[in-house]
Amino acid sequence: MADDNTRIVRARDVMHKRIVSIDGMATASEAAAMMRAEKTSSLLIKKRNPDDAWAILVVQDFIKGVIIPGISPNEVHVYEIMTKPIITVPADMDIRYAARLIYRADIRRAPVEDGGKLIGMISLSSLILDNDLF
Numbered sequence: 001m002a003d004d005n006t007r008i009v010r011a012r013d014v015m016h017k018r019i020v021s022i023d024g025m026a027t028a029s030e031a032a033a034m035m036r037a038e039k040t041s042s043l044l045i046k047k048r049n050p051d052d053a054w055a056i057l058v059v060q061d062f063i064k065g066v067i068i069p070g071i072s073p074n075e076v077h078v079y080e081i082m083t084k085p086i087i088t089v090p091a092d093m094d095i096r097y098a099a100r101l102i103y104r105a106d107i108r109r110a111p112v113e114d115g116g117k118l119i120g121m122i123s124l125s126s127l128i129l130d131n132d133l134f
Helices: 028-038 059-067 095-104 124-129
Strands: 042-045 055-058 109-114 117-123
Touching: 028 042, 028 059, 042 117, 055 059, 055 109, 095 109, 095 117, 095 124, 117 124
Parallel strands: none
Antiparallel strands: 042 055, 109 117
């Protein structure tokens, strides 16, 4: 039983509020340029319509979809290499469960969702490096 002074840390408490997004029709070259300019290692892919699923583009997607096959990044569109659908973390989820979900899904980061809207990003490394959890 938790004592009254113990506060449950939620995903919303440790997420980064900044989300950088790009259209799926952009080229891998344009996406890489945006990632460099924004100093981020992931881009959220804009939904095509309200019923569409969210997608994400991460560094590993470039490695798997562009670098290893030896394809020019100007000839590959984001939608061809992105990860879709993605796992989202509920904003009110206890951070222990959020960390377990991300870890077990073998991903490094996930958007945080509140009422169907993405409100931030959470990553395993940010749990350790950017927060006072320890």
